[in-house]
Amino acid sequence: MSSSRYLTNQFLIAMPGLEDPNFFHSVTYICEHNDNGALGLVINRPLEMQLGEIFQHINIEHADPDIRQIQVHLGGPVQQDRGFVLHEPLGDWEATLKVTDRIGVTSSIDILQAIAINEGPERTLVALGYAGWGAGQLEQEMADNAWLSGPADPEILFRTPDAERWRAAAASLGIDLDLLSGEAGHA
Template sequence: MDEFQSLAGRLLVAMPGIGDPRFEHAVILVCAHGPDHAMGVRVDRPAPGIDLKAVLTRLSVKAPDASKGRPVMVGGPVEKERGFVLHTDDWMIDDTSTPFGQGLALTGTREALAAMTDPLTGPRRSTLLLGYAGWGDGQLEEELGENVWLTADADLELLFDTDFDTKWARALAGLGVDAAMLSGQSGRA
């Protein structure tokens, strides 16, 4: 039996023709992955019509002007109202922040929201995500076996930049794959 290899801290890059419109051209950061589950957040799709200032204001958290226009991401189709702050691990809350990968953490508290807007004491890089993607026992491994996803190393610049239109193609390019050369058709030899 093969030894389990966690994908936490790695990217899932959707193959063309994934068959689920919620994940077309998706770039997902895997935040947790065990033998019986996986959880990740999509880092390439801003939520339409909402910015960080609006979320902070709605939650009665101090909303500095710098938060205006700052995108809020659609993290995935599960619990779409639940917020997570993806951030660098230079800022953490004991027993609340979940570190993973190389220098990353996920925190789901008001303190994390406030820290996002504090350039002196907050994390160096951060983004707010609403919802997440989840997989049950063996589901992600099955999808990987069916070539639904490619896996790639996570790159901080790709994770936190705001060039959303090219993120998928750039994630593929990091693997040496030209997006224009991929087909939505698959087969077995």
């Protein structure tokens, strides 16, 4: 079976007409997509929370004020009490889902302990919760024109400011979201 119909390592960019408050103007990075469904992390929903608060909650010692102030994101509406670290390079952590040869998403505490002492991955995005789709659900939403999809750009993923990620992800596909209505077809 061809894996080309799967959206792993792609951005899902909410169409302007997608009004679900969980995904309005969102960019979701698809970490895994197969016949059983899909899992992704919304990458442009900053929470009013910094990493230092998570460290305090789970009793991880940390000193570097820059690390304490790392922004935490709302990764999606599912299991919002569970943390995920999207990171590059892949590294060797206890519980990592390998997305590509360079990018992984880790849910084990060892990566947070490494970040706390400045020994974590070079680039990270910390999120609480995730976005999940059951078998065939994402395919149906794609058919309903709820999303644009295209190859993920690590620079947008890790470097672009949150407020610019929705437009930047669409622009990376050559699409100006301001020109689209909620009725637009596939790009």
